[in-house]
Amino acid sequence: MTLQRRPRMRETLPFRMDTETLKLRSVLVERYVTPLREGGSMPAIVEADDLGTYVLKFRGAGQGVRALMAEIISGGMARALGLPVPEIVLMQLNGDLSRTESDPEIQDLIRASDGLNVGLDYLPGAINFDPAVDVVDSDFASRLVWFDTLVSNVDRTARNTNMLMCKKQPWLIDHGASLTFHHAWNGTVADPAKPFAPSSEHVLLPLASHLAEVDAELAALLHPEVLTAILAEVPDCFLEQAAADKDGGALNNVQAHRGAYVNYFVARLAERGRWLQGVIDARA
Numbered sequence: 001m002t003l004q005r006r007p008r009m010r011e012t013l014p015f016r017m018d019t020e021t022l023k024l025r026s027v028l029v030e031r032y033v034t035p036l037r038e039g040g041s042m043p044a045i046v047e048a049d050d051l052g053t054y055v056l057k058f059r060g061a062g063q064g065v066r067a068l069m070a071e072i073i074s075g076g077m078a079r080a081l082g083l084p085v086p087e088i089v090l091m092q093l094n095g096d097l098s099r100t101e102s103d104p105e106i107q108d109l110i111r112a113s114d115g116l117n118v119g120l121d122y123l124p125g126a127i128n129f130d131p132a133v134d135v136v137d138s139d140f141a142s143r144l145v146w147f148d149t150l151v152s153n154v155d156r157t158a159r160n161t162n163m164l165m166c167k168k169q170p171w172l173i174d175h176g177a178s179l180t181f182h183h184a185w186n187g188t189v190a191d192p193a194k195p196f197a198p199s200s201e202h203v204l205l206p207l208a209s210h211l212a213e214v215d216a217e218l219a220a221l222l223h224p225e226v227l228t229a230i231l232a233e234v235p236d237c238f239l240e241q242a243a244a245d246k247d248g249g250a251l252n253n254v255q256a257h258r259g260a261y262v263n264y265f266v267a268r269l270a271e272r273g274r275w276l277q278g279v280i281d282a283r284a
Helices: 065-080 095-100 104-112 138-150 180-184 197-201 211-221 224-232 236-243 254-270 272-283
Strands: 025-035 044-048 053-057 088-093 115-121 163-166 169-172
Touching (some): 065 088, 065 115, 065 180, 065 224, 095 104, 115 236, 138 254, 197 272
Parallel strands (some): 025 088
Antiparallel strands (some): 025 044, 044 053, 053 115, 088 115, 163 169
16 A cells, blocks of 8 residues: 555645546555544544544444445545545554553444555534535536436535535535445446436435536536546546345456446446436426
8 A cells, every 4th residue: 555645635625626636546554543423424534644534434323334335435436527626535544553442332333444445535613514504606506416417416415515614615524425336236227317306305406506517517528538547546446346246247356347337327328318408307
């Protein structure tokens, strides 16, 4: 594992990225700081050997490894679209860190997550996005609703926006509940044009008045080369663990498993007319 010095956090929203920039750094967890008692993944704030502070998502949490895969895949797609996502890193966790914690639940979680996990850059001073107070424009809202519909993200509602405000800028967090299709999936592409009904509950849907206008631009950014680069960052061990409960099929080969995700999104983008119209109709 190659350890790299942590880059400075961006002061403004990220720009669109090339495939090289989509690569994930790997860091080593050195100290468990405090739990974040939110979400099914039981995340925690940790310090790493690059002097950075991160929100760690545990592979051994109840949501399982597919939630971490969703963080990498959906987060990578968001970054490729120029949407603001904190840096995503792979985090090596030593189960022996459990000895420094007094809480038995945290001890069990650390031991169950020994090895590779996923982290997001911690944004100090960030507060939860409040749709009644915080303002975003219709262009941003349209891009975010389009993206969340593409990746089947059920978790961006008024009750739980999964957005933070930091230095007066919105940041997207917690994509573990996206990619709902892959929890009972054999790798085949079925009905890629299917509308995504939960988009009707999206917190920014009332502001998303330019969905048709941003559609072609966003779809063009997620060409197969970019999708392949994003899937290349999903560790083999995650894919193997996710396929362990499947009986045969393409998912038992890690490269074919990656290819199945690429094929799914290529098909969903090619057939996006119906699901996009479903979101537009939901605004009516």
